[in-house]
Amino acid sequence: GAVVSQHPSRVICKSGTSVKIECRSLDFQATTMFWYRQFPKQSLMLMATSNEGSKATYEQGVEKDKFLINHASLTLSTLTVTSAHPEDSSFYICSASYGRANNSPLHFGNGTRLTVT
Amino acid sequence: AQTVTQSQPEMSVQEAETVTLSCTYDTSENNYYLFWYKQPPSRQMILVIRQEAYKQQNATENRFSVNFQKAAKSFSLKISDSQLGDTAMYFCAFMKLRYTPLVFGKGTRLSVIA
Numbered sequence: 662g663a664v665v666s667q668h669p670s671r672v673i674c675k676s677g678t679s680v681k682i683e684c685r686s687l688d689f690q691a692t693t694m695f696w697y698r699q700f701p702k703q704s705l706m707l708m709a710t711s712n713e714g715s716k717a718t719y720e721q722g723v724e725k726d727k728f729l730i731n732h733a734s735l736t737l738s739t740l741t742v743t744s745a746h747p748e749d750s751s752f753y754i755c756s757a758s759y760g761r762a763n764n765s766p767l768h769f770g771n772g773t774r775l776t777v778t
Numbered sequence: 779a780q781t782v783t784q785s786q787p788e789m790s791v792q793e794a795e796t797v798t799l800s801c802t803y804d805t806s807e808n809n810y811y812l813f814w815y816k817q818p819p820s821r822q823m824i825l826v827i828r829q830e831a832y833k834q835q836n837a838t839e840n841r842f843s844v845n846f847q848k849a850a851k852s853f854s855l856k857i858s859d860s861q862l863g864d865t866a867m868y869f870c871a872f873m874k875l876r877y878t879p880l881v882f883g884k885g886t887r888l889s890v891i892a
Contacts, residue, residue, distance in 0.1 A: 695879045704882045767880050769823035
């Protein structure tokens with residue numbers, strides 16, 4: 662079954678508003694979560710690394726003031742797209758490392774399709 | 779920085795046949811992990827198979843197997859007895875250490891034809 666839950670799965674918002682996306686680890690603690698963005702027919706691009714109890718680490722070119730990440734607990738990370746614009750429309754997907762083994766892969770949420778009108 | 783290259787944007791295979799998807803990567807690390815993920819139209823990311831760099835034996839998961847050539851930095855995926863449900867985007871991914879992010883290739887769109 663799913664080990665990472667992401668909500669909402671789909672959201673439509675008006676330009677200028679903010680949207681919050683939640684990513685929860687189910688039945689395990691995730692000290693580190695990752696947020697990716699995927700444009701149509703393209704690969705997943707890492708946006709930021711979310712660390713519980715500390716500031717997120719953003720990839721080059723990602724505006725930290727536009728994409729606010731909060732990881733206040735060991736099971737929840739949130740991504741807030743502030744003052745959204747149509748160019749922010751995309752598929753956002755979170756992931757967390759599940760398992761104790763060193764080769765534990767990342768498990769992904771089901772993603773959020775954001776449409777800004 | 780690590781890079782992952784998938785040189786086949788699209789591939790097709792007849793049902794029940796075998797297909798191989800290519801992946802090469804570049805890294806200066808000696809220990810790392812490689813993965814193949816499947817993304818069907820639902821866009822859910824599904825782990826297909828994983829390989830540890832320190833293991834010489836190629837990983838196998840039912841109809842899926844890899845050909846891992848560490849010296850050549852190659853990590854191809856072989857799908858045997860292809861099924862219609864295998865139709866999806868396939869991403870090759872590199873992970874340096876646990877708790878570090880995955881680096882993805884651009885993906886290969888596989889179509890299984892009846």
